Amino acid sequence: MSADGGGPAGRGAGIRVTGLVKRFRSGDGTIVGADRISLAVPAGATVAVTGPSGSGKSTLLHLIGAIERADEGRIDVDDVEVTGLSGRRLARYRRGIGFVFQRFHLLPALSAVDNVLAPLLPYRTSFDKVERARSLLAEVGLAGRERAQPAQLSGGQQQRVAIARALVGRPRLLLADEPTGNLDSATGEEIINLLWRLRDEHGMTLLMATHQTSLADRCDRTVRIHDGRIV
Missing domain, CATH: 3.40.50.300 (P-loop containing nucleotide triphosphate hydrolases)
Known part of the structure; x- marks a missing residue:
């Protein structure tokens, strides 16, 4: 797919x-x-x-x-x-559809970049998934925090990750x-x-x-x- x-x-x-x-x-x-x-x-x-x-x-x-x-x-x-x-x-x-939730719904064992990537993992794409995820994290102000896990991020930062995830499918x-x-x-x-x-x-x-x-x-x-x- x-x-x-x-x-x-x-x-x-x-x-x-x-x-x-x-x-x-x-x-x-x-x-x-x-x-x-x-x-x-x-x-x-x-x-x-x-x-x-x-x-x-x-x-x-x-x-x-x-x-x-x-x-x-x-x-x-x-x-x-x-x-x-x-x-x-x-x-x-x-x-x-992009969906942003009140409670973030990030996967606690995954890094920020992997949380953003998660919706795309089951599918083939014509673009570099990791590059898009990193680009979106930079766009929401989290450049340099790609490997951080949710527990290492503030509430606002977690919501930024969630927004990047919502946008990963454009x-x-x-x-x-x-x-x-x-x-x-x-x-x-x-x-x-x-x-x-x-x-x-x-x-x-x-x-x-x-x-x-x-x-x-x-x-x-x-x-x-x-x-x-x-x-």
């Missing part, structure tokens, strides 16, 4: 969500994580998804990123109907789930400035779940979710 991702940066991906429903079982009951959500995000836009904890912000991002599968509704990213994908086509779509869509949630305010500001710069340089659409009003105010648009619904 190939995972080239070797082309130049271009415009971001456009997103259209229609009538999206996602239910989760909880004990004897059901929790609705997404309740008939419809949403359009233009290519290249930066959109904040806000709302209280448990409102459905992460669920929406997980559905668009195909980490979760919808029970009803449709998701289109450019000309791809995500909700209709399966098998290799679904795996190929997931490889084209995605047109970057999904960020509370990317500053585990960071102090000063470090969080650094990470947000970094995301904005990388968005512009790499030509991406950025969809970000956040509870921080100051962060949402910097976005092109804010979508507020409560109890799985856009309000």
Whole structure:
């Protein structure tokens, strides 16, 4: 299998969500994580998804990123109907999405450069994987720390590694789930400035779940979710 991702940066991906429903079982009951959500995000836009904890912000991002599968509704990213994908086509779509998590999700036994490389390891590429990983670490300000393990890095540095990993496949869509949630305010500001710069340089659409009003105010648009619904 190939995972080239070797082309130049271009415009971001456009997103259209229609009538999206996602239910989760909880004990004897059901929790609705997404309740008939419809949403359009233009290519290249930066959109904040806000709302209280448990409102459905992460669920929406997980559905668009195909980490979760919808029970009803449709998701289109450019000309791809995500909700209709399966098998290799679904795996190929997931490889084209960058995901940044609140808790970093780095592999503790791997170095920074190996964490960045990890998504590409199962695939053949037309470019030098190690060179791309090193270049991205330099781009996020971690030149010289390539061999450091996560435990040797600060929280902000770990998030920089996670951002480099999210970009290693040159995605047109970057999904960020509370990317500053585990960071102090000063470090969080650094990470947000970094995301904005990388968005512009790499030509991406950025969809970000956040509870921080100051962060949402910097976005092109804010979508507020409560109890799985856009309000």
